[in-house]
Amino acid sequence: LAPPRLAGRRVLVSAGPTYEDIDPVRFIGNRSSGKMGFALAAAAAAMGAEVTLVAGPVALATPPGVRRLDVRGAAQMREAVLAAAPGQDVYLGTAAVADYTPVQVREHKIKKTGETLVLELVRTADVLAEVAAHAQRPRLVVGFAAETEELEAYARDKLERKGLDMIAANEVGRAGQGFETDDNALAVFWRGGRHDIPRAAKGEVARQLLDLIADRLEAQ
Ligand code: PMT
Secondary structure: OOOOOOOOEEEEEEEEOOOOOEEEEEEOOOOOHHHHHHHHHHHHHHOEEEEEEEEOOOOOOOOOOOOEEEEEOHHHHHHHHHHHOOOOOOEEEEOEEEEEEEEEOOOOOOOOOOOOOOOOOOEOOHHHHHHHOOOOOOEEEEEEEEOOOOHHHHHHHHHHHHOOOEEEEEEEOOOOOOOOEEEEEEEEEEEOEEEEEEHHHHHHHHHHHHHHHHHHHHHH
C-alpha cells in the first residue's frame, strides 16, 4: 500500500471570515462560513499531513487530528498565521480576511443620534502577501480569490502581486457555490498553468486541490 500522499508534510490553513469590531455590539464581517477551509484541513489530515488550522469566527467542529487556533479580527489572524508559518510546507489562505477595519473601536455602544453615520476605516495588512514574503516561507504559498467577474485576470494579478505559487479562484456570484454553500468549483492558476476543478462538495474539491499541491511538492 502506498503511504498517504501528504505524509510528513506540514500544512497551515486559514479559514472563515474575520470580524472587525466597531463597538461592543457591532462588527464588520463577510459571508465566509469556513466550510472550504475546514474541508481543506480535514482532507489534508486524511492525506497524512500535520495540519494547523487558524479559524476566524465560524460554527464548525474541528476536523479529526487537526490543531486549531481560533481568532476574531484580521490583526489576530495575521499574528496567529505568521507565528505558525515557519517550518510549514504549505500555506492555504482560504480565509476571507477583512480588507478594512475601523480606525478605532468605540468603548461604548454608538447611539442612534443622526440619520447618517460615517465610519472611518483603515486597510488591514495582507496576511497572504506577508506569508509569501516571509524569510521562512512555506514551500508552497497558495492563495484564494473570490471574484464575481474576470476570474482569470484578477486571479493571475493576485498570483503575481502577492508573490504566490498558486491561486484557487472561485466565482462567488454563482448560485450554489462559493460562500456559505456546501459545494464549490475552483479554477486553479500558477505561472504557465491552469486546472479546473468542477463543481462538487467542498470535501471533494479540497481533495482534488490537495492532489494538485502534492504533485507540485513532489516535482520540487
Ligand atoms: O468559507 P466558505 O463559506 O466555505 O467560502 C469559501 C470562500 C469563498 C471564502 C473561499 O473559497 C475563498 O475564496 N476565500 C478567499 C476569499 C477572499 O478574501 O478573497 P480575496 O480575493 O479578497 O483575497 C485574496 C487572498 O488574499 C485570499 O487568499 C485571502 O486569504 C488573502 N488576504 C486578503 C486580505 C488580507 N488582508 N489578507 C489576506 O491574507
